[in-house]
Amino acid sequence: MQPVLELKSVTKEFHGVAALSDVNFTLAPGEVHSLLGENGAGKSTLTKIIAGVYEATKGQVLLHGKPVSFANPAEALRNGIAMVFQETSLVPSLSVAQNIYLGNEKFLNRLRGIYIAAQQFLQSLNFHVDPTMSVSQLGAAQKQMVEIARAVHHKAKVIIFDEPTATLTPEEKYHFFSLIKRLKQDGVSIIFISHALEEALEVSDRITILRDGRHIVTDAAANFDRNKIISAMVGRTLSAELYGSAGATRTARPYGRKVLSVQNLSMGRMVRNTSLSIYSGQITGIFGLIGSGRTETAKIISGVVKRDFFHGGETRLEGKSVRYRTPRPAVKDGIVYVTEDRKIEGFFETKSIAENIYLNYLASDQGTGLIVSRSEMVELAKRWTDKLAVRAIDNAASVIELSGGNQQKVVIARALVQQPKLVIFDEPTRGVDVGAIAELHHVINDLADSGLAVVVISSYLPEVLNLSDRILVSRQGRIVEEFSMEEATEEKIMYAAVH
Amino acid sequence: MALSLSKRAFNQERIVFLITIVLFAVFAVELNNFLAPANLLALVRSVAVLGMLGMAMLVVVLGRGIDLAIVANMAISVGWALQLIAGGMPVWLALCVGLGFALGMSLIGGILIAYAEIPSLFATLAMATFIYGFGRAHLITGTDVVYLPKDMGLVAQLGQGVVAGIPMPIIVAAATALAAYLFLKYTKPGRFIFAMGDNFNAARIGGIGVRPMLVFQYVLSGGATFLAGLITATSVGAMNTRIVNSNMIYDVILVVVLGGVGLSGGRGGVRNVIVGTLLIGVLMNGMTIMDVQYTVQNVIKSLILLFAIVSDSIINPRDEQTGQQGDI
Ligand SMILES: Nc1ncnc2c1ncn2[C@@H]1O[C@H](COP(=O)(O)OP(=O)(O)OP(=O)(O)O)[C@@H](O)[C@H]1O
Ligand SMILES: [Mg+2]
Numbered sequence: 001m002q003p004v005l006e007l008k009s010v011t012k013e014f015h016g017v018a019a020l021s022d023v024n025f026t027l028a029p030g031e032v033h034s035l036l037g038e039n040g041a042g043k044s045t046l047t048k049i050i051a052g053v054y055e056a057t058k059g060q061v062l063l064h065g066k067p068v069s070f071a072n073p074a075e076a077l078r079n080g081i082a083m084v085f086q087e088t089s090l091v092p093s094l095s096v097a098q099n100i101y102l103g104n105e106k107f108l109n110r111l112r113g114i115y116i117a118a119q120q121f122l123q124s125l126n127f128h129v130d131p132t133m134s135v136s137q138l139g140a141a142q143k144q145m146v147e148i149a150r151a152v153h154h155k156a157k158v159i160i161f162d163e164p165t166a167t168l169t170p171e172e173k174y175h176f177f178s179l180i181k182r183l184k185q186d187g188v189s190i191i192f193i194s195h196a197l198e199e200a201l202e203v204s205d206r207i208t209i210l211r212d213g214r215h216i217v218t219d220a221a222a223n224f225d226r227n228k229i230i231s232a233m234v235g236r237t238l239s240a241e242l243y244g245s246a247g248a249t250r251t252a253r254p255y256g257r258k259v260l261s262v263q264n265l266s267m268g269r270m271v272r273n274t275s276l277s278i279y280s281g282q283i284t285g286i287f288g289l290i291g292s293g294r295t296e297t298a299k300i301i302s303g304v305v306k307r308d309f310f311h312g313g314e315t316r317l318e319g320k321s322v323r324y325r326t327p328r329p330a331v332k333d334g335i336v337y338v339t340e341d342r343k344i345e346g347f348f349e350t351k352s353i354a355e356n357i358y359l360n361y362l363a364s365d366q367g368t369g370l371i372v373s374r375s376e377m378v379e380l381a382k383r384w385t386d387k388l389a390v391r392a393i394d395n396a397a398s399v400i401e402l403s404g405g406n407q408q409k410v411v412i413a414r415a416l417v418q419q420p421k422l423v424i425f426d427e428p429t430r431g432v433d434v435g436a437i438a439e440l441h442h443v444i445n446d447l448a449d450s451g452l453a454v455v456v457i458s459s460y461l462p463e464v465l466n467l468s469d470r471i472l473v474s475r476q477g478r479i480v481e482e483f484s485m486e487e488a489t490e491e492k493i494m495y496a497a498v499h
Numbered sequence: 500m501a502l503s504l505s506k507r508a509f510n511q512e513r514i515v516f517l518i519t520i521v522l523f524a525v526f527a528v529e530l531n532n533f534l535a536p537a538n539l540l541a542l543v544r545s546v547a548v549l550g551m552l553g554m555a556m557l558v559v560v561l562g563r564g565i566d567l568a569i570v571a572n573m574a575i576s577v578g579w580a581l582q583l584i585a586g587g588m589p590v591w592l593a594l595c596v597g598l599g600f601a602l603g604m605s606l607i608g609g610i611l612i613a614y615a616e617i618p619s620l621f622a623t624l625a626m627a628t629f630i631y632g633f634g635r636a637h638l639i640t641g642t643d644v645v646y647l648p649k650d651m652g653l654v655a656q657l658g659q660g661v662v663a664g665i666p667m668p669i670i671v672a673a674a675t676a677l678a679a680y681l682f683l684k685y686t687k688p689g690r691f692i693f694a695m696g697d698n699f700n701a702a703r704i705g706g707i708g709v710r711p712m713l714v715f716q717y718v719l720s721g722g723a724t725f726l727a728g729l730i731t732a733t734s735v736g737a738m739n740t741r742i743v744n745s746n747m748i749y750d751v752i753l754v755v756v757l758g759g760v761g762l763s764g765g766r767g768g769v770r771n772v773i774v775g776t777l778l779i780g781v782l783m784n785g786m787t788i789m790d791v792q793y794t795v796q797n798v799i800k801s802l803i804l805l806f807a808i809v810s811d812s813i814i815n816p817r818d819e820q821t822g823q824q825g826d827i
Contacts, residue, residue: 304704331706345700350765351693359694362687363706370686414705 002065004029004189005050005081005158010059012045012213014401017393019045020213022059027158032180032190034200034221037210038233038433039405040391043193044086046210047160050191051083052076082156086163086193086404086431087343088143090135090150096122097131100150125149126175140341140427141167141290141459148176152183159183160191163404165199166430167340169289169459170494177203195405195433197229211235234435252469252485256281257318259422259453260335262301265313270296272477273313278422280453283444285468286479287461288497293477294457295340298424302337303330317422331364334421338412338428340457346411349400353392354381356399357413364418384413389439404431412440422453429463441467461490473497511759512771515807519778526785533788540666544734546754546780547672548727552747553754553772554679555723560755561683562716563696563764564619568608568627569724569751571743575634576601577728578645578738582638585648594654598725604630605721609714631743639740646737658733668730675723680769692716696764746797754779757804778803 005027012020020042027033035043048054050061052070060067063079070076073083090099097111097118118131127145135143144167151159165173180190180203194200200207201221208218209232216232260278265271271293278284288294299305301315303324315322317333324330327337339345347356358377361367367376381395388409392402399410408431415423428444429437444467448454458464464471471488473481473496481496526533552569559566580597584590604626611622639645647655660667683689691712694702703709732738758775760767779800786796 302704326708326710327704328706328708336706337704339704345698345704347701348694348697348765350697355690359690359702359707360705362690363702367687370688372685372687372690418706 001028003027004064006062007046007050008060008062010046010049010056010061012049012054013057015393018213023210023213023215025208025215025218027189027191029189030184030187031205032184032192032203034192034194034204034207035210036194036197036200036207036229036233039436040403041210041233042213043210044162044403047083047162047191047193050076051081051160077154077156080157081160082151082154082158083160084147084151084162084164088147090143090146092136093134095132095134096129096138096146099135099146100131100153102150121153122149125152125179127172139290139295141169141172144168145172148179152179156188158189158191162193163195163431165194165196167427167459170461171289173199195431195437197226197434201226201229209233230434233433253282253448255279256451256453259318260301261316262297263314265297265300265315267296267300267305270477271300274478276472276479278453278455280421281448281451282469283448283454283456283467285464285471286455286457286474287459287464287471287493288474290459292474292497294474295426297474298337298426298455298457302335302424303327304337331418334419336415336418336420336423338415338423338425340426340430342407342411347399347407347414350398352396352398353385353390353402353410354378354395356410357381357384357417360414361417366419380417384417388413388443389436405433405436408432409436409440420452422455423447424455424457426457427459428456429460461493464493465490511807512774514810515757515759515778516774518803518807519774519781522778522781522785526781530785530788533785538784540669542780542784543669544666545783546776547668548731549750549754549779550672550772550776551675551723551727551730552751553776554675554769555720555727556751556755557679557760557767557769557772558683558692559619559716559720560760560762561696561764561767562692562713563699564612564713564716565623565752565762566608566717566720567620567623567748568604568630569720570748571627571630572601572604572721573724573728573731574738574740574743575630575638576604576725577732578740579634579638581645581647581732581738582641584651590652590654594729598722601721601725602718605717605724606714609717612717613710613713627743631740635740643741644737644739647732651733654729655733658730658735668734671726671730675726676769676773683768688712688715693765696766750779753800753804757807
């Protein structure tokens, strides 16, 4: 059978450095083809060449046997190729419905008409998003759903999903995978990128693995298992310890000082009368479904949301009552929030890696007074990119040129240079590969061991179970249950989050 | 740190620089007096004030703002100071009052933008109208033109002095550019301005005091504006408040944008403004020698701006993911 899409020895160079070398790839009609590899392996670059974002330096792209080269994603879309980007590309000021129909508008657009149509369409996908909301008000997961809906709506023959599930909770993931099955039945070919290897094993027909921009192997999914994938991804077999599965024996850390206590905090419809305490020297995991108010609570605590809608409640930092209206005083007091939405509020994209890290260092009033010091910046950047194993040509590269997972590491480095007392990670390993997740978890564990109060908000249950010393479950704007490490199981947590 | 933009072989800054060189060469060959030292000095001198105002605008634009009140602030603050001197106030005191007025007005504008969260376009437009209206009604009571009093002392040298053969306005403009360069590149607040222009939310969450920083930008701009006004008044012997109603403010935006400073913030620097200013200087000087009509000069200026922007976007297309809203 003729493949829908074929890449023949494609090479892509950035500033003379190859991000892809000589890669071959085929996509059969109606197949789900997973593309796996470490951060920076070239997955996004490969798919962006297909979708017309980049032009290949060398090699050919064949669509239905004919060579093509699309000038831009819009042209690719007209030829039946849609892509859901890793970093969101929605227009923030438009509503959900307007975003879905963007580029498809009739000459005269009735807003009410597209709201109704979008409502029905979203419902048919089982995505619970209000089509009249403006995209800037959505959380990361909801944005992802809108992004997926938009690609599906265009009735493309080939749909590329670049880490679509990174922010979704189990419930939405379930809907997403049934959507994939449906698309497949309709004969749509799908390229699926994910760092959740189990997902890839379950959903795909074939799997292709890239390493350092090279094609390593393509085979039927049935011929793979987790370990085989990992060794192909990293090029050697790794000790089980680094990739240790959930539930390895460990003991919960004891409670330290009470660093933060929140009493009856409320804000709008998102946070309702919630209370919680955070202790030093341990990791507090917060699990909950999307819209359960986890992120909002964290953002109130760290002064990120404006308190216009604040309805009351009390926050005490080490016994002292605090109420931050902006993040600056919170940062000065040692409370640092690591955002879940790195593209929107995580980094400065035209600035270098080094400057991104240094700016946060300066912002927390460290460093040499009024004058910036280049050597200090370079040294600081080296220390942190080594520690978090950020993969880049050098630290003078701008952050936008990094792969998604490496951008995430820069965002984390930016927070940690501020030497926080309390650090709140919101989806810290979003888009990070399996090996690097283990490394990041190691870093987070070290923070708690060194006495910091650490909070990890995550929609990924194994992550919460793996990291936390105690687990809080959030539902409908409040913390509804607390589990100690010993008593927590996936079932109990899920039950508390849903019921 | 080098901007990612400057890694590109041909960005807008270089295109504009190239146009400047080509024009310069053409004028040098075609026009008799163009290369005469006196003409070259006159060329630079003619755009010195424009360049200084460009620096004032740059500081604001880098932080993703815009200041439409610059020209009004300059005319009224300096005009008022001159009138106070003519009325018998000591020069230094009058200048302090004028400077205080300029800083105060930009402070108010900055507060409106930072704390009342009014978009800079509207806030500074309103401030421009207010400053001009208030100034003409209550501060500058005579005619539109306030003449330079005779006994200005050393201050008059700002516009008329010559040091080592170079007119003072050029020296002051160069010093301003150097100061702006050092400030933006080597100081903490300077780097914060870039950060805020690049991603305001990330700057805020990172713990930068974005509101005080915003106010600070406008106040800085106000200070540079007053200095530029003082140079204007001392070199032509008067401050004509009518310039508020001219299209000078567009010229200021033009030199900033022409050199490749992005109105969406975070991109560009002093060099871009210098390049933009020099192009305008060469163009105007050459066209004046050729006796091109003023209206035609404006058409040519705008065509060059469009050419620079269009060729930049053809040579360096923005892709779906790296493009920003409101990109130039
Ligand atoms: N616009 C760019 N300019 C320069 N280098 C780039 C650019 N985009 C990607 N790269 C480099 O190409 C390599 C591959 O990046 P790519 O984004 O394809 O990785 P990825 O496999 O998608 O990783 P991740 O899992 O982290 O998303 C990386 O080393 C990255 O730094
Ligand atoms: Mg990627």
